Amino acid sequence: MATTPLSVRPSTPSLLDERGDLVAELRTIGMVWERELIRFVRTRTRILSSFVQPILFLFVLGYGMTTLVGSTEGFTFKKFVFPGIVAMSVVMTAIFSAISIVWDREFGFLREMVVAPVSRSSLVIGKTLGGASIATVQGTIMLALAPLIGVHLTATLVGQVIGLELLMAVGLTSFGVFVASRIQRIEAFQVVMQLLLFPMLFLSGALFPLKGLPTWLAVLTRLNPVTYAVDPLRRVVFAVQAVPPAAAARFSTGISLFGTMLSLSAEIGIFCVFTAVFLALAIVGFGKPE
């Protein structure tokens, strides 16, 4: 709905209460965020299911594929895939957290939010931060499995991983919110998300190195935003592991774009751009009234 600036007419009634807008919007973001967390904590099945899937991936892919791929100078495929699995759990939780918008629409609560005298951006940012927080916690808990895989952790590394997880989670929750804002029904959301999620995960380099791929596959991976979030995570994890040169060549990290290898900060920068675009789309698409 078009909002005419309030100052257009000199005879406009007192605008005293229009002050303190920023504080009110920040309170709104905080409240929407808090609600997402309350709802997550109250839905035990959701907590459980969001753990089972990544662990399943880790064991099936990690252990199963390791026997097939083998190890290079003691560096196993398990270790290679571990950062990818952490990323996958963040991506899945982040994207599916947006389902709450579809629920809200179905149960009418979306209306309570969109008719309130607050900006849409605050609602979307609150939702996004809520989903992103949950996804980050999820991914961080996955780190507890690191010793089992033989992945070495340091305090700095955990800090770096949490930072990257948060960025990844914000980007993908925004993406989820954007998709959810155009979907009316729960069933449709689930179908659409499965359709988007698996290509995004499988074409992200989470499960295989991005080097020496056929051109069509290389192009697809480079178009996938998740790629630019998985690789930084793997890089910081690998930085504190003992990776023998032969293993580093086989289980390579880094993304080449137009013939040049991207730096870590370039990758993060690209993902930030994706995040900004998704967030903007989410805000525009969110809660358009009837």
Added chain:
Amino acid sequence: MATPTTTLAAPLAAPATASGATLAVEASNLVKRYGDVEAVKGVSFDVGRGEIFALLGPNGAGKSTTIKMLCTLALPSGGTARVSGFDVRRQPKAVRRRIGLVFQEQTLDEQLTAEENLRFHAVLYRVPRDEVDARIDRVLRLVALEGRRKDLVSTFSGGMARRLEIARGMLHTPAVLFLDEPTVGLDPQTRALMWDDVTRLRKEEGVTILLTTHYMDEAEYADRIAIIDHGQIVALDSPDALKRKVGQDTVELTTADNALAVSRLAAAGYRCQEGEEAVVVFTTDGESQVARLIEIARVPVSNVHVHRPTLDDVFLHFTGRQIREDQGERMLSMAVRARAGRR
């Protein structure tokens, strides 16, 4: 324990400069078109502060669309409206901050407790932080749900949920509370309870209430009623005045000598006639006239029946149709009966 500090906060008061400082709602020639369909065809009315005002009409008459325009949820295709002194078109946020909304459909989060739902609302509507708890206490007491404060809304009955929504609508001390078909789907006892709540709100909080309904008996609670049909207001007045416009009361007296009674009453200036078994007197305010009529007739009276026009009569008079209470329900019960008959 009333907490005077939490009642109508000063910044929410109407702008003193506005011409209609004493009016809660001013609608002037409101029009809403959806494509070629004109859902509302030029509706004008004013609602005074503290008034309970009902828009009465059948489904699809344009009541909800009118309310949506006043709540800034639908942009008028024509005409203007001010709510609490603010223009719905130019100052939608200022309007929204001063109104409470209760929709036909439930808009609560069932996974949250009653208190959490209210707290969420308090933040969205900028209730000052130090007033939130007192306000939550107060509105829960207004709808008699203070005992369910910490309970999940999913454990509430339909009636309780609706009352919680009314409480929520009042949380930010709005100047006007909009209720769109507030009692649809509620059983009669719950409806009565809800009406107790609404009248109490008006008395204790001084809020103006604008509601839509297609239940005749509910419109009776209103100070004034606007009857809407086909997107236009066909009548607007207090329930009693509307009934008076439709016709006078009829008093039926069954007497020992009807003919004698008629002649005496006619001699005293009453318009009356001898019916099949009783004397029928047409008069205003029939109930208070009964004693006088009996005195004038001076014949033994065995039975008295006063008939006042009902809102059904009013509606029939102004629209030429009868309003069907819950056509849906009626059809459903017919279908159920049909199915039962097949067995």
